Amino acid sequence: MKSIIFILLIISINSIFGQGLYVNFVPFLTEKCNEEPFGIGFSILSDVCINNLGSYLQNDQTTPSSWYFKITEYDQTTIISGYNYPDNDCIGFPDVSRFVYGVECVNSPVIVPINATFSGGYKHSSYYTHVTLSKVPMFPDDSTVRGVYSNVDSSNDGSLDSCTFDNFVYGSVITNNFQIEYQFPFDYSETYSCSSNGTALLKTCVENENCYQKDISMQCNSDESDGHTQIFCS
Numbered sequence: 001m002k003s004i005i006f007i008l009l010i011i012s013i014n015s016i017f018g019q020g021l022y023v024n025f026v027p028f029l030t031e032k033c034n035e036e037p038f039g040i041g042f043s044i045l046s047d048v049c050i051n052n053l054g055s056y057l058q059n060d061q062t063t064p065s066s067w068y069f070k071i072t073e074y075d076q077t078t079i080i081s082g083y084n085y086p087d088n089d090c091i092g093f094p095d096v097s098r099f100v101y102g103v104e105c106v107n108s109p110v111i112v113p114i115n116a117t118f119s120g121g122y123k124h125s126s127y128y129t130h131v132t133l134s135k136v137p138m139f140p141d142d143s144t145v146r147g148v149y150s151n152v153d154s155s156n157d158g159s160l161d162s163c164t165f166d167n168f169v170y171g172s173v174i175t176n177n178f179q180i181e182y183q184f185p186f187d188y189s190e191t192y193s194c195s196s197n198g199t200a201l202l203k204t205c206v207e208n209e210n211c212y213q214k215d216i217s218m219q220c221n222s223d224e225s226d227g228h229t230q231i232f233c234s
Helices: none
Strands: 003-011 022-028 040-045 066-074 077-085 096-101 105-107 116-118 128-134 144-149 168-174 178-182 188-194 200-206 209-215 218-223 227-233
Touching: 040 066, 077 128, 144 188, 200 227
Parallel strands: 003 096
Antiparallel strands: 003 077, 022 040, 022 128, 040 168, 066 077, 105 128, 116 178, 144 168, 144 227, 178 188, 188 200, 200 209, 218 227
16 A cells, blocks of 8 residues: 555644544535545544554455644644554655645545445545544534543543543544445445434344344443444544
């Protein structure tokens, strides 16, 4: 996998500029990014090396990779640089591709390659992305979020088992009723939704039939390979 550096030019936001900001990728279908969010997005803490981002969405063999996002200021412009390494722990000396994006709505970078088609028969999990920065992670309403949290204690109560925004590292975000259609190892689809009471639901159909739905909401859970994880509706 090539290392990708993509630079997103955003309007200057000196009021929140600094370390510890979240880079939010909000997915859209059209180039104006003014309709309801559609697709798979992310909210990612900057200045942290992240291994296998979103790999749970990949149904085939996952190739090790890692991401690192850095925020800098240049000539009163905020620049977000994303580095995609071919190995875990942000090491290696790969080839580099570079993309420069505009202010509002940009062509979606491929953060996690997924061997599937998506709602409406689309080949990409989103076509356009609105990129924002925030002090806390941000998600579209009624989306299914798989949050990953640091094992390092940053909570006020001294607990290592808390999943709060104090130790949130990144989240994969799937908009309401978005469907992923896999062809490997057989034809099946997964549709993510949020119920009226905020429960995260997953509907699985095999070959467009034999469907079943289950509650996938998950309280704060320790995962040695990934830190603490939690699944919830935004």
